[in-house]
Amino acid sequence: MIANAPDAAVAASELPYSMALELVVHDPGVIAELSQHPEGEPRDEFAVNALRIGVLAMRQARGQIDIEAVRRESERLLEGLQDRLVNHSQSMQERLASVLKEYFDPQSGRFPERVERLVKKDGDLEQLLRRQIGNSDSELCKTLTNHFGEDSPLMKQLGPDQSKGLLGALRETLEGQLTSQREHVLSQFSLDNKEGALSRFMSELGDRQGNLSKHLSDKLDEVVKEFSLDEENSALSRLVRNVEQAQKTITSEFSLDAETSALSRLKKLLVDTNTAIDGHLSLDDKNSALARLKGELLTMLTENRETNQKFQDEVKLALNTMVARREEADRSTRHGLAFEDAVFQQIQQASQRVGDISSHTGNSTGLIKNCKVGDCLVELGPDSAAPGAKVVIEAKEKAGYDLAEAREEIETARKNREAQIGLFVFSRRTASEGFEPLARYGHDVFVVWDVDDPTSDLFLRAGVSLARALCVRVHNQQEAQSADFTAIDAAILEVEKRFKDFDEMKTWGETIQNNGKKIVDKLRIVRDSLETQVKVLRERTDELKQLSEKPSE
Numbered sequence: 001m002i003a004n005a006p007d008a009a010v011a012a013s014e015l016p017y018s019m020a021l022e023l024v025v026h027d028p029g030v031i032a033e034l035s036q037h038p039e040g041e042p043r044d045e046f047a048v049n050a051l052r053i054g055v056l057a058m059r060q061a062r063g064q065i066d067i068e069a070v071r072r073e074s075e076r077l078l079e080g081l082q083d084r085l086v087n088h089s090q091s092m093q094e095r096l097a098s099v100l101k102e103y104f105d106p107q108s109g110r111f112p113e114r115v116e117r118l119v120k121k122d123g124d125l126e127q128l129l130r131r132q133i134g135n136s137d138s139e140l141c142k143t144l145t146n147h148f149g150e151d152s153p154l155m156k157q158l159g160p161d162q163s164k165g166l167l168g169a170l171r172e173t174l175e176g177q178l179t180s181q182r183e184h185v186l187s188q189f190s191l192d193n194k195e196g197a198l199s200r201f202m203s204e205l206g207d208r209q210g211n212l213s214k215h216l217s218d219k220l221d222e223v224v225k226e227f228s229l230d231e232e233n234s235a236l237s238r239l240v241r242n243v244e245q246a247q248k249t250i251t252s253e254f255s256l257d258a259e260t261s262a263l264s265r266l267k268k269l270l271v272d273t274n275t276a277i278d279g280h281l282s283l284d285d286k287n288s289a290l291a292r293l294k295g296e297l298l299t300m301l302t303e304n305r306e307t308n309q310k311f312q313d314e315v316k317l318a319l320n321t322m323v324a325r326r327e328e329a330d331r332s333t334r335h336g337l338a339f340e341d342a343v344f345q346q347i348q349q350a351s352q353r354v355g356d357i358s359s360h361t362g363n364s365t366g367l368i369k370n371c372k373v374g375d376c377l378v379e380l381g382p383d384s385a386a387p388g389a390k391v392v393i394e395a396k397e398k399a400g401y402d403l404a405e406a407r408e409e410i411e412t413a414r415k416n417r418e419a420q421i422g423l424f425v426f427s428r429r430t431a432s433e434g435f436e437p438l439a440r441y442g443h444d445v446f447v448v449w450d451v452d453d454p455t456s457d458l459f460l461r462a463g464v465s466l467a468r469a470l471c472v473r474v475h476n477q478q479e480a481q482s483a484d485f486t487a488i489d490a491a492i493l494e495v496e497k498r499f500k501d502f503d504e505m506k507t508w509g510e511t512i513q514n515n516g517k518k519i520v521d522k523l524r525i526v527r528d529s530l531e532t533q534v535k536v537l538r539e540r541t542d543e544l545k546q547l548s549e550k551p552s553e
Contacts, residue, residue: 023047028442339397340375342451343425343460347376347393350464355381366416374413380468385541386475391467392419397427403435403446410444421470423463425449428456438462443470458530465537472541 025031033050037043103111118125133140188197226235253262280289344360351358362375376393380386392413396406410422421443426435428450437448437459447463450456 026440339427339451340395343393343395343449344376346449346457346460347378347464350461351378354468355383356468357381361417367418368412368416371412371416373409374417374419377417377419378464378467380471384468385472389421389471389475390417390419391421391423391464391471392417393423393425395425395427397430399430400432401426401430402432406446407441407444410446414443420474421445421467423447423467425460425463427451428453438466440466440470443474445470455527458527458534462530462534462537465534465541469537469541 025034034043034047037046101109103109106112117123120126131139187193190196191199191202193199225231228234229237229240231237252258255261256264256267258264279285282288283291283294285291340362344358348358350356357379359377359379360375361377362372365372366374373394374392375395378391378393380389380391392410394406394410394413396409406424406426410424413419414422422445424444424446426446426448428448431448435448436446437456439446445463445467447459448456449460
């Protein structure tokens with residue numbers, strides 16, 4: 001069946017145009033709905049539409065946003081905003097044009113009229129300028145004539161013919177000051193004037209030079225004495241003595257001839273340490289550390305050997321007892337009851353881990369009169385996503401029991417125990433060939449479990465988790481809330497697919513010498529896949545729990 005590529009959240013260039021899917025449907029409701037459409041293109045088209053709706057529902061359940069819807073809504077908003085902006089721009093342009101025309105129109109505008117009134121001949125501006133800065137009778141001409149005219153006091157003072165004017169007074173003052181300053185400077189630089197600056201400078205320079213020469217000579221003599229070996233207390237003599245003394249000390253400390261030297265003491269310490277180590281690592285001396293360690297190890301090995309032998313005897317005895325009990329149980333009529341008890345123990349452990357309440361109901365009658373069908377009953381705890389929901393478990397280790405009988409019995413058990421979901425556990429010993437280790441039919445889950453194989457415990461735990469998830473789905477449907485079970489169905493399909501690998505491992509086990517590595521690798525792959533799918537089931541159960549805890553709008 002070919003399905004068109006869905007609207008993806010990633011770039012279209014990263015997705016193929018189409019994708020081929022080959023699906024095997026087990027759900028009766030889906031099969032019934034598909035059967036209403038003719039086989040071929042109509043049925044394929046209906047399946048593609050249903051798949052698309054399921055994908056959109058999964059996105060909504062995970063809180064993702066429909067990108068296509070957001071894009072269409074964004075385009076609609078942008079188009080509306082663009083229309084409003086265009087209308088607003090047109091109205092603003094019309095208003096701005098009318099205002100500008102009122103002020104700046106060349107024929108009737110206010111601004112040209114005002115400018116013409118200002119700049120025209122004999123206008124306001126020309127009359128103002130004429131009054132303020134005119135040629136003859138303006139205020140500026142009158143002010144300049146009063147202050148700078150020929151008859152003004154300033155011109156009288158600046159006239160060159162006035163001996164008592166400003167220029168004459170400035171000339172006499174400058175000539176007097178220049179003459180006085182010239183005579184004072186010449187007197188300071190004359191050697192005839194003993195009090196002048198030049199004479200005092202020359203005298204002080206001579207005195208300073210003489211003192212400097214004498215002081216420098218004394219300092220040179222002192223420096224020469226400090227670097228002379230003839231002087232006993234000179235710096236160079238003291239340095240030579242210190243170097244010779246240090247050399248003698250170093251030579252004496254690194255000499256083996258002197259017993260008190262550092263090198264001799266180090267050699268003695270190394271010899272003593274080597275002797276002590278040889279003594280402790282020798283087996284000839286019973287008091288050495290190595291000899292004591294050997295004795296303690298031999299004692300521990302002897303005690304360990306005795307303990308291991310005793311443990312092996314106890315294990316053999318326990319195994320023989322278990323084998324005898326198992327054979328006796330297989331022969332007795334209580335063999336089926338032992339399988340029911342083992343199933344109940346596993347169910348009880350799984351229930352305690354998640355906070356559910358489990359009870360053994362095989363010996364009590366239920367809602368149906370004189371009916372004891374339904375061996376165990378699990379009630380989901382108050383902290384679960386569907387508190388109070390019930391799962392009934394029916395365990396059966398009976399040869400020749402087919403799937404139709406099991407479905408009829410588990411349906412009776414659900415009615416008898418007022419449970420929403422049923423879990424039927426087949427024994428691997430008596431289950432017919434071809435039974436799937438884990439399967440679901442409507443509200444019932446069927447598991448094949450082996451008491452003696454710990455690896456099959458994973459199937460039983462997966463069945464319990466699946467039953468709990470189905471309880472949550474039924475609870476949410478009753479509360480008119482939608483939930484995403486696509487991931488759970490995918491996990492179930494993956495688990496069913498991985499269970500088929502056990503048949504291959506059985507074949508490989510017959511030739512274990514040649515296929516041992518292949519068995520180990522396949523077991524690892526199957527275990528990892530099953531653990532991943534169980535984790536997916538738990539995550540989806542938690543999501544359903546959170547969804548059910550949200551208040552309805």
